[in-house]
Amino acid sequence: MSASAEAPPPPSQETVRTGGRRISLPGGMVRNLGLVIALLGLCLVGWFTADTRFLDGDNFITILRFASVTGVVSVGMTFVITGGGIDLSVGSVLGLASVWASTLATQAMAGDVHWLVVVFTACAVGAACGLVSGILIAYGKVVAFIATLAMMVAARGLAEIISNNRNQILDVPGFDNFFDARPLGLPTLVWVFLIVAAAGWVLLNRTTFGRRTIAVGGNAEAARLAGIRVRAHTVALYVLCGFCSGLAGAMMIARTTVGSSTHGGLYELDAIAAVVVGGTLLIGGRGTIVGTVFGVLIFATLSNIFTLNNLSISAQSIVKGAIIVLAVLLQQRFASRSGSSSP
């Protein structure tokens, strides 16, 4: 436990400033502490197996850069899951947004498009997809799993048609300049991730929007009877998640220099895994952005260690699976401890 003394847990949503405040959500802090320990443990494994190649400063930046795209998607996913839903379409929407934005830049307005327009387009495409899913779920009463599954398939197909299954190389000078910069030594992608995570934390923990999300996910009927517009809020959650996926699509272009219909494959699973490992309840009603960030970092570090040790992707998948199961088992223990004794 000495490790925890060196690295105090991050300010979780339940952390207390007033002295008299008791820990009202048991497990909240414990869980974040557990995530810190897990991440430190992984770093130890990296240190022992890959030594200086792992401990190198550039390697940490590689991990963060790798984590940033999934990270932005996972922040959006945290909101949807906290609100009692699920979004399986994030990966496909990411791909569609990257294709749409790169098409705009290479064909429709070739040459003289401002880089912000590219980013804005990707975000708008993502938000529009979220709007469609959200309306289907909230007003069409389609189960979230099915509605977003349909969006997942359809968005991928649309991306393939638009791009003609080709990678579209983006050549917008301002775009590259922006994303190649390293303010304060960190790549822009990492900054975007950090800013999205911080904004997400504030939104979830300090605003009425966040509180309504928890209420809708925790007990939709109670939220409705309290006067909350549950359906409109549900739509807003999917729009927010889609927006994050779209932004991640632009980040993906920056990372790979191309827009491609294959971008974001299986990202929905990575995002759900990161959210769940972070401690957000899959049934809704409780979410943690800090936990999600740790979940993303844990999986990114894991991938990095496997790559450094020249181990196969397949072996990595097995370990990932084991971590997800472990996290969910732990979560169930916390859930049963908080005592659901309703008849």
Next chain:
Amino acid sequence: MVTGDTFLTMRGTVKNFPGAKALDGVDLDVRTGEVHCVLGQNGAGKSTLIKVLAGAHQPNDGEIHIDDQPVTITSPVAALRLGIATMYQELDVVDGLTVAENIFLGHELSRAGLSNAGAMIARSRELLAQLGHAEISPRLEVGRLSAAGKQVVSMARALSRKARLIVMDEPSAVLDAEEVENLFRVVREVTAAGVAIIYISHRLEEIRQVGDRITVLKNGRTVATGLDVATTSTRELITLMTGRTEEYVFPPRPSVAADAAEVLNVEDLALPGTFEGVSLQIRAGEIVGLAGLVGSGRSEILEAICGVRRPSAGRVLVDGRRLRPGSVPDAVSAGVGLCPEERKSQGLLLDEPLYRNITLSSFARIARGGFLDEHRERRAAMRQITGLELRPADPNRVTRTFSGGNQQKILLGRWLEHGCRVLVLDEPTRGVDVGARAEIYKLIAELAAAGTAILVVSSELPEVLGLSDTIHVVADGRVVHSGPARDIDEHRVLDLVMEGEAA
């Protein structure tokens, strides 16, 4: 009808729940081949009694004998093994399976380890024919049957288990008149074969038709047992069911000022198949009660007033402004707050701290530009905690850990913090222990004194009569009587309600 030896005996059965005694000394004798009716008001302990017999609850005290042998019913499987089958009100059939699969659910016939579908279908056909329903095919999916059909399947399942006692919980509630006749015929056939039936209902005229003897429960106790259906008068039964207790203590209240402004005006509200022609007015400081049985439409009326359901006709006005039908946010912003019947599933965020439940409807006032300040929230919560004497007085405590009475106060606190013109209370003291009841009555009276218009529904007649200034009696979705609460008593209300049911 010839009845035989005693099959089941219960003596001094007690079942405690945290904060409440659900059964407090139940005595019951059931003979083979008889229809034994159990009567009692809501909360008298009928449901708990059923669950004890079904093995779903373990009694804390008392003895149960079957065929003069002491037994303990440790689980639902044990109950079936002892020959006790239960037909719950919400029929426990699986819609996606066939009739035969439902009948043999949990005791499938098998041959060499494989399920023997042919034998099950053949046996199902026999059972259905025995029940007079040969027209139901054993291969039909149960989801396609009517409620009456499902009940027959449920009964066939009990017979297939070779049940010697079938417990029926309000079996007629889901049936129309013709189906009820058929149910009675089946009941008579089954009892003629020596099976005993415990028949739970509060429709007295049914009990007269089908029952042999009656046991009356009140507050978890047997107050009379073995009454002969033929010789016991309705008046006597109602007196046994209602007899006053000391648990209702109402604070004295001033009468409503004659010039008090009308706050809520409901005109001709209707929802087809549920209720129609409902009109009522509440003045500032007045408490109005709706009395009626479960299923009479009273909860639905409340929900329509609060925007939870969208009425097909009529209108609701608060302070003269018409509410948008079917819009909870509009009702809330006009100052209408509903404390729903199911506090846990409809009212509270159980895993969130208390203060978040208090402020949930008051973001417009507490938040600044969409941002919440938890210190302000806790101060608001402390205000309500102090005013309502909530215990323990800890705004950060998880809501689930509060007692039923304090959870009800949390909901009241939410609406007080919001600032309510009309407070609508559905079963305000359900699951609340006796001590806390008096406190809640006092709070309701204080709120009225402060000028809030209050609308109350309760299954407990003494409660709704004791709290209210004005009473509307609801039966079968219609208001059958309106008048000052002091001019009517429980007997009269029950008479009205049962007349309505019979009509």
